[in-house]
Amino acid sequence: MDWLITAAGAGIVLFAVRDMFHTIWHPSGQGTLSRLVILMVWRGSQLLKRRAHQSSVMGPVALLSVILTWGVTIVAGWTLVYWPHMAEGFSFSSSLDPAQRSDFLDSLYLSLVTVATLGYGDIVPQEPWLRLTSPLQALIGFALLTAAVSWVLQIYPALARRRTLAIRLALLQRAGAARLLPATDSSSSATLLQSLAGDLTQIRVDLTQYAETYYFRETDAVASLPAQLPFARELARAGRESAQEELRLAGTVLAEAVQDYAHLLAQQFPLAGDSTDDVLRNYAADHGYAEP
Incomplete structure (x- = not known):
């Protein structure tokens, strides 16, 4: 015994x-x-x-x-x-x-x-x-x-990257980027959308390795990715509807990055939804933000 x-x-x-x-x-x-x-x-x-x-x-x-x-x-x-x-x-x-x-x-x-x-x-x-x-x-x-020390040192840089992307999206939304996107130079617009897609891909990797970052809430909607992510989907939609091939490709890449991130959210967290928009809406609601 x-x-x-x-x-x-x-x-x-x-x-x-x-x-x-x-x-x-x-x-x-x-x-x-x-x-x-x-x-x-x-x-x-x-x-x-x-x-x-x-x-x-x-x-x-x-x-x-x-x-x-x-x-x-x-x-x-x-x-x-x-x-x-x-x-x-x-x-x-x-x-x-x-x-x-x-x-x-x-x-x-x-x-x-x-x-x-x-x-x-x-x-x-x-x-x-x-x-x-x-x-x-x-x-x-x-x-x-x-x-314990390693965990903290690993998580907070991932949170900083998430906040940075959220603030970028908020600033672009204030500037009316979705409306102005088709009228700007296609090369710079495509570069912008590709940059956003790359940042979101990095955050997806962060969320996969540090799933606990999901449970960190932001007090300010401007710095909250759950609150700002739907605008990334709006930018992707504007890019895909462009008559310029380069911009359409960049819009498609960003749309796929958003969809992939939403798929990860639906897999790992209780965020049911029939579409990417539903998942993003539930993501924002779970963090206390209404749909932007």
Whole structure:
């Protein structure tokens, strides 16, 4: 029975480590536990009836919740690894009162201290396999810290690219770009549409690898891609209706980029719709913005 508990603890630790890897370093970013925690935070904010423009902290809160969940899961798993062997597998400092000790609490304390790489030395493993596994936990604790920092450093540049595209689209909409597009030089107009298609393709890659970026809301509609993306479709439509072949091609490329992005949204997130326009409308509504 003792070894079953230890094996269960090791399984929990491996599950948490696997989730960290798939969330941060896997190209598709498909961590099961992290996605569940983020979705719970997102749905919780909706149950509290917080509109997107009233609450822009759900993304950071979701990240923090996932990191804490990883930490708690790792600590709990190693607690189960140590617990059945605490009495005979460890030596205790003479300053510890035997009457006030508890195997489970001692295991939890040792797990917390080890994952934080503090190493007080008041509880020391004696059995050979424990002397090997305890430093392994410290290494995993360091990996958790590294993972948290790496995650933040990877996500925020992706969010910056998304905001930049949204602001570009907002400025083009103010300038009446859809109306003026056919009248401008076809080469410059085509270059503009191709540039927008390239930016949207990069954001699609970002969303594939960092699906959690979906749950970051913007307080300003100008910087919100869900609010501004329908205008990219309008620009693509204007380009495709042009009499100039180069501009029609660029409009088609942008239209395909928008459609591909909408297809990804419909696949990975609960955004049902019979058409690209429906998906984009639901995308904006899910972030608290009415259709532009």
